[in-house]
Amino acid sequence: MKDPNAPSNPPKSELDLYDFELPRDLIAQEPPANRTDSRMMVVDRRSGRIDHASIKDLPSHLRAGDAIVVNDSKVIPARLVGYREKTRGRWEGLFLREENGIAELLSKTRGYLMPDERIVLRDPEGRENQGLVVVAHADEGHLLVRPDPSRDWLELLEAAGRVPLPPYIRDGQMTETDRQRYQTVYARTPGSVAAPTAGLHLTEELLQKIRAAGVALVSVTLHVGLGTFRPVQVATLDQHKMHSEFAQISGNVVKRLTGARAEGGRILAVGTTSVRTLETSAMHGDGKLIEWSGQTDIFVRPGHSFQAVDMLLTNFHLPRSTLMVLISAFAGRELMLEAYRKAIEEQYRFFSYGDCMLIV
DSSP states (O other), X not given: OOOTTXXXXXXXXXXXXXXXXXXXXXXXXXXXXXXXXXXXXEEOTTTOOEEEEEGGGGGGGOOTTOEEEEEOEEEOOOEEEEEETTTOOEEEEEEEEEETTEEEEEEEESSOOOTTOEEEEEOTTSOEEEEEEEEEEOGGGOEEEEEESOOOHHHHHHHHOBOOOOTTTGGGOOOTTHHHHSSOTTOOEEEESSOOGGGGGOOHHHHHHHHHTTOEEEEEEEOOOGGGGOOOOSSSXXXXXXXXXXXXXXXXXXXXHHHHHHTTOOEEEESHXXXXXXXXXXXXXXTSOOOEEEXXXXXXXXXXXXXXXXEEEEEOOOTTSHHHHHHHHHHOHHHHHHHHHHHHXXXXXXXXXXXXXXXX
């Protein structure tokens, strides 16, 4: 029986405020022929003006004394494929982290994997490359495993792993091209299971032009983790728990950014991961950037007071996602929904291999 005291129109999920209809054919399945072929929408968060440009035009939106912050995390080939030696049943795993030679994985197979059970891996060419031995089951259904024979995990992943593409790109199936294109040109610190995609548009040539204009280029690190693939499944944003990810910012970077700001320069964060790293540092520094390293689960949403970011270069994101919430916190939800409406109207390419937006 219906409760007579129940409201006639129950409140919608808070995520409905960040929803939009996206035609599937606008989800980019391949990278552009050249990184700098990407279009760039320019959104002025003060005036509300929306213009259309190219990523090649980025230097013209910067001035001497500004600073660009990139995330130098490198995508590791974290997706593993193989079979259970005992049953010959197919097995898939996603490497999440490692400690003392024991790795924590997402695991998918039929049946229950027993401790000491062996898994045989197949590399992208189908060769039986390496074995894993089950150690134990962990929280959230994750699996703890060790290499058999013993081997460094990064070496194992390079030999046997695949680039873990998001499911909206070719159903997650990689090609050889992805090993190079699903990686920024400045990636150097291995640890991400997904690319910080706003940086995929930048080339060494473009970065050199930016440096030559008197703009500082500095890097932070945030290893993109499992949360990238997980949708928000709660009614209100306050209920959503972000997965923690490793991030760090050096004292030298803090000094350069603080100096740039003191001289009237602006900080451009390339990607939401750079934003989260900078804002985590400022949060720990009571509003000021400080040298910091550790696990962050910061969820940037409306009401957040930005302390370390003046401009943002970002891709076009999934509806109802934490990334859509973040950019709305930075530029205003109504303006972002209008920008996305125009992006769909103008046939911009969406998500990881798609076009980008510069919020000034």
